[in-house]
Amino acid sequence: MIPEIGHFILILALCVALVQAIIPGMGLLNRRVDWMNVAQPAAVLQFILVLISYSILTYSFIVHDFSVLYIANTSNSELPLIYRISGVWGAHEGSLLLWVLILSAWTAVVAIYSKRYPVDVGAGVTSVLGFISIGFLMFTLFTSNPFERHFPAPVDGADLNPLLQDPAMAIHPPMLYMGYVGFAIPFAFAITALVQGKVDTAWARWVRPWAIGAWVCLTAGITLGSWWAYYELGWGGWWFWDPVENASFMPWLTGTALIHSLAITEKRHALRNWTVLLAILSFSLSLLGTFLVRSGVLTSVHAFATDPTRGIFILIFLGVVIGISLMLFAIRAWQMRTTGSFTLVSREMSLLSNSVLLLIAMLTVLLGTLYPLILEAITGEKISVGPPYFSSVFIPLMVPVVFLVAIGPLMSWRKENLSQLLLKLRQPAIIAVLFASLLLLVLPGKANFTAWFALLLAFWVINNCFALLKQRLRNTNNLSQGLRRIPRGWYGMITAHIGLVMTVIGIGLSSVYSQEQDVYMAPGDDRTLGAYRFEFIDVKKKPGPNYMADVGTIHVYKNDERLMTLHPEKRLYNVRRNVMTEAAIHSNLLRDLYVSLGEPRNLESGSWSVRLYYKPFILWIWLGGLFMVIGGLLAVTDRRYRIEVPDEKLKLDSTHVAAS
């Protein structure tokens, strides 16, 4: 009975979504304030209904209701509580419900905050979000109902995929979805602005915190996913250019371009159409990512069980949403061409160049992801595009991006004097060259151009941040007061930029200086990697809550002194019979020592294949991600986004409504 209630409430939520989409939307077109006022209560009610429905599914997971088909397929009576809760989004149906939940949550928050926007803008945004919600609710109810029953109920469930039985994997999908879905809000603002024919500085100020918020979640989600792949897959890699990873990376690239372009539109009223296009693209790519993952058009380790009717449904939905938006853009953007002007050497130009580079980077990732599909459609040949394509195309595009991150913030808006700029850049650049060269001498391993260049770019960005700080403080005598007067958003920018170069350092140094050995080891054997000696002691059986593990013991010595003992595991999960690798990793800021077990070679001698890695500075890749997240959080909590709009501005402004 309880799952049927959940199903029924989800149908009610669809009805409310219809109201939320249609009535305020009609109000916007007919300038009826009373219709527009339906937006907020409808959005909140929809959220409450979806939340109840979602809670019911979670409850059914917790109490092991295996008569629900979805639960029978993704849970098991041995599954620990935490993974029964996260198991709700462990497969297709439940993760769609999570998607709808997050969308309705974001919408409810926007609707509550909509007091700060003119009533017609709030209504337009809520209405657009309502239409998106209708699409996803229909998708869930008609093709992927998580409450579907199955009689007779199986005695036990098929268990959650052991790959997902991991703490980082439990929070990675919700973070990622919050990012994906979060870009629906800038998208909704962009559509409303196109309908009204009005994009101004105020519009950019409304959109910025939402765009940054979505970007923060997406950054956190991608960082967690990469970290998870590193320690869980057992191969020491942290990014595989898998179609599903690319699907999350593409909206990140355009989202990054968007938050920077919004800054120009807010400060300088320029590049409005570009900003609107980026807002549309970021969400469109989120939808595209959903399509690629859910339809099974591309084969990927991430893809859940696929079903062609689902693929067709998402494709139609995708076509309608993105098609209408881009058509609207083609018509309206032409009518509201840009007014602001700036010179070739200016902060606008550096930001614009950067977002163009990010867009090109996105297109190269898109091409690499879809190329196998294009080729198969034309010639029927099956190929796969791997890391060699992506690294050789993507990295050269990222070098000028980081270069612009270094110089852009030092430039003035509108017009920068070139000789003065060069003067400002000279000292930090010299220091960066010195630092990078010195550090290269200290680092273990041979001097290497890639490593030097990564360090150089990183130090240059950091030094320029200090130069920028000095410039900011030049008119104050009191240091602490001066520091406090700088807006929080500025600190956010600096933190995120430093985060980016930390990631650059991590990628550069770990790719150059990593050492690895893939060897057979018997008890007593040892191998040396860099300054470290690994001694293989043994592998013993040890039962876990729902698996049986082979636990290895490896002692690590440096200069004949025992540093630590590592315990890599190989787990055989009881229900699905999947074997999972749990690498043993010792991390610090300078290096990771990484050991994972392969296969037993000889049971009598107790020898195993073992993978040993020494990875310097790899932790910096994810620390950089963490800094970017913190930077985004600082920016989003800047007090200027909390300033209330004066009351008279809230009234319906008829000039907002397009004459047509």
Place this chain on the structure above:
Amino acid sequence: MSQPVENQSIQPKRWVYLLPLGIFVGLVILFFIGLELNPRLIPSPLIGKPAPSFSLPRLHHPGEIFQETDLQGEISLLNIWATWCPSCKQEHPVLMQIAKANKAPIYGLYYKDDPEYGVEWLKNNGNPYRANAVDKDGSVGIEWGTYGTPETFIIDEKGIIQYKHVGPISWQDWKDKLLPKIQSLREKSDV
């Protein structure tokens, strides 16, 4: 170099605004074709090919060998199953009915499981299989392209794989998919 960029000079032409829409329409067409091409719609690359060769101990008579040539001679079903697989248990009553209908013999590939459990399960719940091969380490299952149990193949009298069903067979599946396939194969071989 530092002259203001004139509005006109950075104003894109009208068609540029249509460019994103144009690219997108191209992508949608590609995806439509892509959905048709979906490699997962082809149930198995093994269809139309001879059954992969194997040679395994029998479940009830561990001393005897069961091999792919035992599948030849008449149209048969090969069902991959295990006792640790809940969907297999759910499928079991349907297999019993199919065995009773006597349209085609069912052989089993007992996958990654302890033989003792299998014998016990079949003793308690009935045995729809004519014979079972024990694939204890799963290596034969890999040859057959198994990615989840249960899976069922229809093999014709020459030992060629003709059909693959993934997941538990329901009575509906049997009536609508498997039985018609077996009947059409039989008609073909009679002609």
